[in-house]
Amino acid sequence: MTAADPSATAVVEPILEVEDLGVTFSTETGEVSAVRGVSLHVRPGETLALVGESGSGKSTVALAAMGLLPGNARATGRAAIGGTDVVASCESELAGLRGRTVSMVFQEPATALDPLARIGAQIAEVVRNHRSVSAGEARQEAVALLRRVGIPDPEQRASAFPFQLSGGQRQRVVIAMAIANNPSLLIADEPTTALDVTVQAEILDLLRRLAVDAGTGVLLVTHNMGVVADFADRVAVMLQGRIVESGPVEQVLLRPTHDYTKRLLAAVPRLAVTEYTAVPTDTADPPPPEEPVVDLRDVSVLFGRGRRAVRALDGISFAVHPGETVALVGESGSGKSTAARVALGLVQPTSGTVSLFGSDLRRTRSRARRALRSGIGVVLQDPVASLDARMSVAECIAEPLHVHRRGLPPRERRARVADALDHVRLPRHLADRAPRELSGGQRQRVSLARALVLEPRLLVTDEPTSALDVSVQEAVLEVISELQDELGFACLFVSHDLAVVQQFAERVVVMRAGRIEEQGLTTQTLLRPGTDYTCRLLAAVPVPDPVLQRQRRAEQQTARTTDGPGVTA
Structure with missing residues (x-):
């Protein structure tokens, strides 16, 4: 986005003005101060990015600005939208404001639909x-x-x-x-978390046009520094409920002054830079000698019947061997999550064969199939949908132990839960809390702890780091790698974050419209892609450098103008 002319913005009143905002939550253990003395503003047509680690208070600021804080929260200070003080307004006044003057894109679509x-x-x-x-x-x-x-x-x-x-x-x-x-103001809480890189670029272009053409102000809450570099005019960095650094996007991302900002930027995974030109190859990587943990051969999946039938998978084949990580990548709707569910035995293939731990799932009886599944840990994309809101964190993590190891003594179950929390870098005192009391990133780490509690032979992860800030993402990936080295489990890693895939996976399978475009060693496939589709995926990955990202965006727009429409989901 091109920042508004300073001479013009000097006389334009902010559409959002937050002054000395404080938010305190009443809990069973006392009051917790989540936001402390935050002041910021957003003018029409500009984007302010609010960044920080999970639990830093950035989403709480967004909820306070919408008047959507829960009943146990108390807000002080001022948060005005179009001159209306949200903190001091009643619910009937806010009802006319929300959806018309201000709208919000929530982090987890499952809770909004x-x-x-x-x-x-x-x-x-x-x-x-x-x-x-x-x-x-x-x-x-x-x-x-x-x-x-x-x-x-x-x-x-x-x-x-x-x-x-x-x-x-x-x-x-x-x-x-x-x-x-x-709306005059759009508050976007991780709006591109669940989107692949090409659709992410399209959505950011859409939001950019809203800001420029309609004069919509945007408060962007995110942990994706590439998105910040691509979209924001200004950045405010939050730590423990306070803003520790703020300024123009180029200043904060390229010349940070606060140590915390420097640490955040250092933790950002970066895709290796190369010329993304397709290099066709006829050589296939020789498979590892071990028997695959999971093996899909010529698998197709058809949902529905007749003219409304949708072919989700079309003759795909890949395998995951002990101790290795294989990443499934592709756009939203490419079939990568369906392929993972087929590997888990949750979706029955229309044709083809699926082998799990050497057993053909189609020929495996229900009791034996249940025993096979006890060797699988699963981390789903949406932690809100996968965690039972009626359970405590400890009960959520211990649930697989109850299902698969009924004879385990309570003391050992509690010890396993405590160890699992340690593995994913969560304090043990969170065990007694409900999932709703945790941030999005903390809930995702609870999901990971639950998946690891059985010490699985296969870990299947569907966008496991999408809800995590960069520093926690780095820590969680390190935990998975360390446990993989220790326990030797295989990992099927479904993701749209190609920088994380390049850092984490040994092999990669690129999917498009239910088919495999190409697969091979990650170092070869992502550095020397064999198809134009993979090249376009790589070129769409935003980088945390606003100057370079503007150049890349201009090149992509030129390419779209010259070559016609790009990749579609």
Whole structure:
């Protein structure tokens, strides 16, 4: 984004103005101060990025600005949107403000979408809540919004339920709902967390056009420094509820002054820079000598019947061997999560064979299949959906022990839970809390602890670091690597973060529209890709350097203009 002219912004009143904001939570153990004396502003047409580690208070600031703090929270200071002080306003006043003047894109789409309502109806409801339009006009606008945020076949997808869409597609639906009424301020809490790099670039272009064309101010809450470099005008860095450094994006990212900011930037995984030109190769990597832990051969999956049938997988083959990490990468809807579910035995293939620990899953009886699954740990993309809200953290982590090892004494179960919390760098005192009391990144680490508690032979992870800030992400990947070296388990790693994949995986499988585009050693596939599709994926990865990122964005826009439309999901 091009920053607004300083001479113009000097006289434009902020659309969001936060002064000396404090937020305190009342808990069973006493009061916890989450935000302390935060002051910031966002003017029309500009983007302020709020960055910091999980638990730093950045999402709490966003919720306070929307007036959406939970009942046990108490806010002090001032948070004004368009001149209306949110802290001092009643709920009826805020109801007219939300969705019209200010909208929010939440971090976890599962909590923002009604699982029992079709997505077109949910978007249409947002439109009709603030505008006098007919039901038919609202539905047409819902379809147009789905098309605007890059959902394929928007007319058909408008009739789908949230569970029928991929994680990235659900996030785009949430963004469509947020921009439905052209708000003056958009608060985006990790808006690209669940999106692959190409769709992420498209969504950032969309938000950039909103800011420039409609004059929408954006408060961006994120841990992705590449997104900050690509999208923000200014940056505010939070630590333990306070802003420790702020300024123009180039100053903060290229010339940081605070030690904490320097540590954050040092932890950012960086994709190795190369010329992304396809280099076809006919040589295949020889498979490791060990028998595969999981082996998919010519697997196809068809959902639905007749003309509405969708081919999610089309004749894919790959294997994961003991002690190695294989990454499945590709755009949202490419089939990588479906492939992982096939490997787990949760989705039955329409054709082909699936071998798990040497056993053909189709020929394995239910009791034997359950025994096989006890050797698998799973980390799903959405920790809110995968953790039982009625359980404590300790109960969530111990659940696999109850299911698969019923005779384990309670004392040993508690010791296993404590060790699992240590492994994922979470303090043991969190064991008695409910998942809702934790930040998004902390909940994801609880999911990882639960997956590791059985010491699995295979760990299947679906976007395991998408909700984590860069420093915690680095720590969690180190934990997985250390435990993999110690226990020798295999890892099937589903991700859209190519920089993390390059750092973490030995082999990579690139998927597109249910098929495998190419696969091989990570060092070869990501540094010397064999297809134009992989080249475009790599070129779309944002880098945490605003100067370089502007240059890359200009090159991508030139390429799209010259070559026509790029990759679509």
